[in-house]
């Protein structure tokens with residue numbers, strides 16, 4: 001297959017970026033989007049043009065590092081991650097625009113590589129449990145209802161890719177934060193820190209410059225893990241309850 | 253770190269639910285993640301607290317490491333050949349896939365070692381990298397890794413070649429029972445092979461760590 005690419009090239013975080021035109025030739029229909037870029041990069045190297053810098057790691061949809069905006073949509077058409085997008089999804093001869101994830105809190109570092117360490121700092125502000133989770137048999141000694149387990153699992157599916165924030169007109173990371181808060185807060189091991197967690201994570205999210213949610217649902221539409229936006233409402237309720245407790249001087 | 257101060261448990265065994273869900277991908281993932289970034293951060297972090305005083309960046313060991321790393325990076329950039337790093341990575345991958353998979357033989361492994369040595373020579377004389385070390389350069393990062401893989405791939409083949417028995421995931425086709433099961437040789441190979449790096453281009457030295465069983469006797473596992 002053959003494609004016309006318009007790729008965002010930017011030298012570093014201080015420089016201005018532009019869209020450059022490249023041709024992707026001899027691309028197998030079953031190549032993934034990133035493999036297509038590998039092929040293009042090899043040919044650019046041959047022509048002494050600096051290869052396009054992009055992030056990737058697992059290339060199987062679990063690490064969340066392939067942060068590309070394809071034709072204006074984070075992770076492109078389809079419901080998976082960029083690395084799980086195959087070129088057969090496009091038509092031969094298509095023009096494809098490739099940009100970085102765009103959000104104020106994700107500064108572009110080079111080409112389509114962005115700095116997503118804001119997410120790491122949000123996790124550090126509460127996205128963990130300090131309780132020892134026990135050894136294998138303990139998993140069976142704490143019964144968890146199927147409904148709760150399923151819900152926690154839906155939230156735990158978040159891979160921290162940042163597509164939600166990139167898709168949101170407000171640059172809000174609420175879907176990501178609500179997924180973490182829900183996943184940990186629903187399970188017994190995460191309960192002791194529920195209040196501290198939601199307060200810490202939401203405050204850090206604001207500090208990083210992510211916007212607020214005004215119900216666009218763009219996040220849910222692009223999330224490769226299918227995290228439902230309903231978790232945002234759940235997080236808001238948890239946050240309100242925790243702030244009230246905090247104001248009342250009750251330990252959180 | 254485990255509950256014994258200074259004893260770190262890393263890789264497949266580092267999780268509390270070991271044996272319950274540490275199968276296949278999650279165990280491999282743990283090995284990869286720990287090897288790639290958890291070990292360097294946790295061990296470094298632990299060691300810095302062990303000297304009683306702050307070690308600063310002017311320490312001669314630090315300066316030497318920095319100098320060596322810079323020289324290594326520059327050496328990669330200076331090759332200025334014709335082949336992109338991706339082509340070396342793929343060629344090496346195919347060699348390992350063909351000759352050092354689950355089933356391997358002395359003949360195949362010997363051939364693989366020759367092929368890798370040849371490929372390594374080519375890598376160090378014909379690699380083409382665009383751009384320098386002054387900003388993000390994924391090709392450069394990958395070249396550094398492929399240089400390591402070329403060393404490590406050869407060592408993997410050498411390790412598989414010297415272990416002249418079948419054992420678990422190491423299936424030497426010369427050593428199998430009549431019905432195709434792995435045939436161990438506990439008398440001669442009851443040891444862990446640790447390899448000592450002897451510097452670039454030199455063959456690593458085998459250090460045997462004997463496996464001594466006092467309570468249990470190793471037996472043959474049968475899935476039948």
Ligand code: SF4
Nearest residue numbers: 158159161162164223
């Ligand atoms: S909620 Fe979905 S889109 Fe947002 S970071 Fe998690 S996986 Fe990515």
Ligand code: FES
Nearest residue numbers: 057059064066083
């Ligand atoms: S590279 Fe890991 S999710 Fe795409």
